[in-house]
Amino acid sequence: MVTTLGTDGTPHIAPFGIARTGDDLVIAPFRPSVTLNALEATGRAVVNLTDDARLFAGCLTGRRNWPLVPATTIAGVRLATSLAHWEVEVVRVEADPVRPRFHCRSVHEVTHGPYASHNRAAAAVIEAAILCSRLYLLPWEKVEREMAYLATAVEKTAGMREREAWGWLCDRVAAFRAEGRTRTSSIATAVR
Ligand SMILES: Cc1cc2nc3c(=O)[nH]c(=O)nc-3n(C[C@H](O)[C@H](O)[C@H](O)COP(=O)(O)O)c2cc1C
Structure with a gap:
């Protein structure tokens, strides 16, 4: 789950598949996307690891009102219930008219709780x-x-x-x- 802040400080939560390429974490949103706009404008995001499937289903069905708390080292927010979170900064963008790829580096990582497995x-x-x-x-x-x-x-x-x-x-x-x-x-x- 990726959390971002818009330029006006509005938080946004959306599920994204995160690819690891070398040291980079790659977020690849299709246009149009609120997350894409935020990544372009602020260059920051938080990647939240969760075992709660409701977050994925919720965001895709208009239920985005999940509790958030401030990130630690970047201007951003994370899910209050995340099992772990990575605060990331964009280091490079592969421009594309359909699906740009934002290469990010983790600047701060915290584990909050154990991952108990999933069914x-x-x-x-x-x-x-x-x-x-x-x-x-x-x-x-x-x-x-x-x-x-x-x-x-x-x-x-x-x-x-x-x-x-x-x-x-x-x-x-x-x-x-x-x-x-x-x-x-x-x-x-x-x-x-
Ligand atoms: C597990 C999962 C992975 C997803 N991965 C991507 C992705 O890599 N790129 C993408 O554009 N949308 C992806 N989606 C769909 C987006 O979450 C959804 O379209 C979302 O609304 C993105 O737009 P937004 O930034 O405006 O919220 C994924 C959805 C799920 C449930």
Whole structure:
């Protein structure tokens, strides 16, 4: 989970896959992105490590109001519940019109608590959160097929956190399907 501050000091939380390339941590947001704007403007971010799948599902379903506390050495914020966090500064940008890559270096790292492992349901929630971030791009059959597959892991292994997160994502997919139906039917009505 990446936390950033906008130029006006507004905090933002978003899940990103972080790639390690040599000493660099690479954050690669597709445009447009609030995180991208903040990285460009401030050159700083915090990478938060968490085992709470609700954070991933929450951010993809409009639930970004997670408790934050100030970072230690940079002007920034971190998730209050992070198991560990890395305060990073941008050292180089690979410019790209679609997906620039921000190479960052960690300037401060703290471990706050033990990582107790994760269950299959947490992994399924994270996969479903990625699907939800791409609903407009993916073929509908793929979304339905993958959600049905991931549901098995949730049914078998979810605790309360994963169950809640899964519910948010299922609601999001259902709302998207309903929106699509409305859009299609209004287009059909207009054509008729
Ligand atoms: C596990 C996970 C990894 C993600 N990795 C990326 C990524 O590398 N690049 C990206 O643009 N979006 C990624 N996403 C989707 C973004 O979190 C989502 O689109 C988000 O809204 C980014 O835009 P924002 O900075 O405006 O919040 C990922 C989502 C999840 C759940």
